[in-house]
Amino acid sequence: MKTYDLLLSANSLLLNRGSVFSHFLILSISQSLWAQQQRPNIVYIMTDDHTAQMMSCYGNSPIQTPNLDRIANEGVRFTRSFVANSLSGPSRACMITGKLSHKNGFTNNEHGVFDGTQQTMPKLMQAAGYQTALIGKWHLVSTPTGFNHYDILSGQGEYYNPTFIHDNGTRSIEKGYCTDIITDKSIQWMEERDKTKPFILFVHHKACHRDWLPKLEDMRLFEDQVFPLPDNFWDTWEGRVAAQQQEMSIGSAHDMDIVYDNKIYSPGDKTRLTWSYLNYVNRLDSADRARYFEFHDSITAAFKAYPPRGRALTEYKFQRYMRDYCKVTKSLDDNVGRLMKYLEDSGLLDNTLVVYTSDQGFYMGEHGWFDKRFMYEESLNTPLVMRLPKGYERRGIIDEMVQNIDYAPTFLDMAGANIPEDIQGMSLTPLLKGEKSPKKWRNAIYYHYYEFPAEHMVKRHYGIRTGRYKLIHFYQDIDQWELYDLKTDPTEMHNLYGNPAYRKVQQQMHKRLTQLQQHYDDPIEQELQQK
Secondary structure, eight states: OOHHHHHHHHHHHHHHTTOHHHHHHHHHHHHHHHHHHHSOEEEEEEESSOOGGGOGGGSOOSSOOHHHHHHHHTSEEESSEEOSSOSHHHHHHHHHHSSOHHHHSOOOTTTOOOOTTSOOHHHHHHHTTOEEEEEEOOOSSSOOOSOSEEEEESTTOOSBSOEEEETTSOEEEOOSBHHHHHHHHHHHHHHHSOTTSOEEEEEEOOTTOTTOOOOGGGTTTTTTOOOOOOTTTTOOOTTOHHHHTOSOBTTOTTTSOTTTTTOOOOTTOOOHHHHHHHHHHTTSOHHHHHHHHHHHHHHHHHHHHSOOOHHHHHHHHHHHHHHHHHHHHHHHHHHHHHHHHHHHHTTOGGGEEEEEEESSOOOSSGGGBOSOOSSSHHHHBOOEEEEOOTTOOOOEEEOSOEEGGGHHHHHHHHTTOOOOTTOOSOOOHHHHTTOOSOTTOOSEEEEEEOOOSSTTOOOOEEEEEESSEEEEEEOSSOOEEEEEETTTOTTOOOOOTTOGGGHHHHHHHHHHHHHHHHHTTOOHHHHHHHO
């Protein structure tokens, strides 16, 4: 029997004994508990490096994602959803605090440690009476705070037989495939939680992060599929200095490694990345490892029998990359389906906000790249679909510009909690309740990337994106500006900065950039001027 049923029973007994005061007291408590029960649960599913180009509900995807599509089809799909810093740890810090990187203090993965003593959305949700749980990838270095329960991957995590850190401080190696295990643990927690309280569950998958190791049952999928090259696959980055100096090119042997990334391995290969690759695969037990290498040895043999060269090699690497990424995505979609089925079968679905997103977008060959980091559309944009609880009537496409700093105030708003003034995001509830184009909605988003020098060597930069234009400033060891007209050049191939025809637009974008930096209290331009 639930708590409020017990209280109502007690109320009945006391009323029969003539205790009018007890009647009103217990009835008041009962009604309060009932109201708390009706507040929506929240299941926040976040993947790593999954991109809108690889979700069929966004169109033009080379694979189908029916379970992710279900969330969109039964709810809403955001078409202009952006991150504030396209990198795993910083993006998560922005989500969990509702603040930009310079305010939450976690600017980069290389040297960052998240300050868990600061105000966070999970802590505020706890104070509002919610149970909070985190399952899967944390990637903020410090010990999670603000969670009634956590079970997190160690560091970046492993696809096969991953190591988990439990909230009692112990570690264990869990047998199985990471995406399956995270889903199992999420369902188990929902089964065992205190069912008298609303909850928010963060389901954080490792997928679809590099090195794209698939579930063994999915290894042979997509092997007959030939993926079309993006139109700008052979981009030479003319007029874009920072793009010329990155290290995330599929065609580069240094950037995309033939062993670590493409699994073309022969015994005796001795490189750092080969060692890393084998370290992950060797987590499998002997029988599963034999299954794995039986498949990949045949691919290696075919490659070495007729080794491609030049552009043919680049295209070969692209095809192998796409196939592995799709295999990992397929398992992810399957597990989202499992989670949705549990919510439906347990009667939770209609009173639960289900959010699916990624920590940022990713390049699937656009500009000849993989990875993220740049403020260009493929990594700035992140998929976002939601299935809404009762009381939130919006359905279909939402075109307003939203950002990952908006999740914290949205969840707090839904929980009936106060939103602290220092949270920089905006609650999405006006959009979700059916209000189209609220008068005070943002017309531009701000971005700032900090991790340089580091892996992939993407320069530090900040910028602004409006509905049509984008202005970016690359700084530190270079001083380069870029301006794009996204209406005429949606793939960002032509840097218009300094073009006389866009002089007025350029001036307006500089002014708007300064306004946003002042609004968000980012001192970067003053710091650069002082240098």
